[in-house]
Amino acid sequence: MAIEIIAAGRAVPPRRVTNNDLAEKLDTSDEWIRSHTGIGARHIVDDGIAVSDLALEAAWNTLTLAVEERLVPETTAEDLAKTLDIIVLGTSSPDYHVCPATACIVQDKLGASRAGALDIGAGCSGFIYGLETAAGLLELHDRRKRALVLGAETLSRFVDWNDRSLCILFGDGAGAVLIEKTCAPRAGPGKRGLLRTILGSDGSGAEYLIVRKGGSRNPYRTGDPVEKAPCIEMNGRAVYNFAVKKVVEIIEQFLSEENITMEDIARIVPHQANARIIQAAAKRLGIPEEKFFINIEEYANTSSASIPIALHELNRNGGLRRGDLILIVGFGAGLTYGGSLIVW
Numbered sequence: 001m002a003i004e005i006i007a008a009g010r011a012v013p014p015r016r017v018t019n020n021d022l023a024e025k026l027d028t029s030d031e032w033i034r035s036h037t038g039i040g041a042r043h044i045v046d047d048g049i050a051v052s053d054l055a056l057e058a059a060w061n062t063l064t065l066a067v068e069e070r071l072v073p074e075t076t077a078e079d080l081a082k083t084l085d086i087i088v089l090g091t092s093s094p095d096y097h098v099c100p101a102t103a104c105i106v107q108d109k110l111g112a113s114r115a116g117a118l119d120i121g122a123g124c125s126g127f128i129y130g131l132e133t134a135a136g137l138l139e140l141h142d143r144r145k146r147a148l149v150l151g152a153e154t155l156s157r158f159v160d161w162n163d164r165s166l167c168i169l170f171g172d173g174a175g176a177v178l179i180e181k182t183c184a185p186r187a188g189p190g191k192r193g194l195l196r197t198i199l200g201s202d203g204s205g206a207e208y209l210i211v212r213k214g215g216s217r218n219p220y221r222t223g224d225p226v227e228k229a230p231c232i233e234m235n236g237r238a239v240y241n242f243a244v245k246k247v248v249e250i251i252e253q254f255l256s257e258e259n260i261t262m263e264d265i266a267r268i269v270p271h272q273a274n275a276r277i278i279q280a281a282a283k284r285l286g287i288p289e290e291k292f293f294i295n296i297e298e299y300a301n302t303s304s305a306s307i308p309i310a311l312h313e314l315n316r317n318g319g320l321r322r323g324d325l326i327l328i329v330g331f332g333a334g335l336t337y338g339g340s341l342i343v344w
């Protein structure tokens with residue numbers, strides 16, 4: 001039995017904000033942002049758009065691709081949605097602060113009438129955590145066959161647009177994959193799908209990437225004066241160091257424990273936080289940077305959405321072939337980290 005990725009889709013808001021657009025309002029420049037992060041632009045949602053709206057668009061995109069490319073027997077995306085057993089959505093910017101889960105809103109609007117739905121809060125590692133959670137839930141029960149795994153963010157709502165060290169980094173977007181439990185082998189010749197996942201957390205770094213206001217530690221109370229909106233605070237250097245270390249460790253762990261070499265891996269699809277993180281990891285591993293797929297220039301850091309958006313793009317551009325061994329790897333608030341080894 002294997003858990004296979006059937007299709008990957010995405011949604012990106014049409015409004016594109018370039019580095020030069022930001023430099024008109026902030027003390028920054030296209031040169032600084034590009035040289036320190038690799039980012040050239042980001043896509044930002046308009047007022048009135050919530051994360052479930054982006055997630056829903058990515059979900060329909062994924063289901064429609066699966067139908068159009070005849071990867072499933074269903075003939076409409078609506079019929080396919082009705083067959084979903086689980087919807088898992090990784091996000092740090094849900095529609096609502098406490099409840100309900102954004103995944104439930106997506107489930108309803110998709111008409112996924114028999115699906116269970118839940119959110120995953122694992123920062124930018126949310127998609128990797130979500131993929132493993134959904135795979136585990138499918139494996140737990142004979143009757144569960146299909147799941148939709150999403151990463152969706154509107155972090156533009158939670159950054160201080162006057163903080164030049166932070167606001168230049170993030171963009172909005174959503175990505176999704178349809179996964180299915182099949183009878184293909186998970187090991188040995190002809191193995192398919194999700195082979196193995198590593199998940200980890202180092203909560204001692206919780207303060208390095210944090211939104212302090214609004215939770216049970218620091219709640220809003222009746223009568224509180226209206227103050228600055230809750231915003232992300234980040235120790236960029238600490239997150240950077242953690243990220244490089246963990247990306248290298250995860251890749252080395254897969255190589256040694258799965259008895260594979262770098263030549264066996266067709267592509268590494270990392271979380272797109274900063275091109276320099278990826279370049280530094282490639283250098284430490286002694287592998288060419290081109291082994292990593294990088295599309296941060298156009299989208300900036302879309303947090304839990306960055307890996308599924310990258311998978312969609314790589315696949316659409318012909319960069320992935322069925323049977324390719326790929327590795328996804330990520331890190332983020334928590335601090336969390338993780339990676340999955342997948343036969344595409």
Ligand code: UT7
Binds near residue numbers: 166243303333
């Ligand atoms: O998904 C996970 C989320 N987060 C991350 O992955 C972030 C990881 N960290 C990073 O990517 C990098 O640490 C940053 C891109 C955030 C910062 O890069 P850095 O090379 O660590 O810069 P820095 O914070 O050390 O700042 C260097 C200088 C400072 O000026 P002084 O003190 O040297 O005069 C900053 O004030 O650059 C200045 N600076 C800027 N200058 C122009 C900071 N932001 C900007 C800016 N434009 N946007």
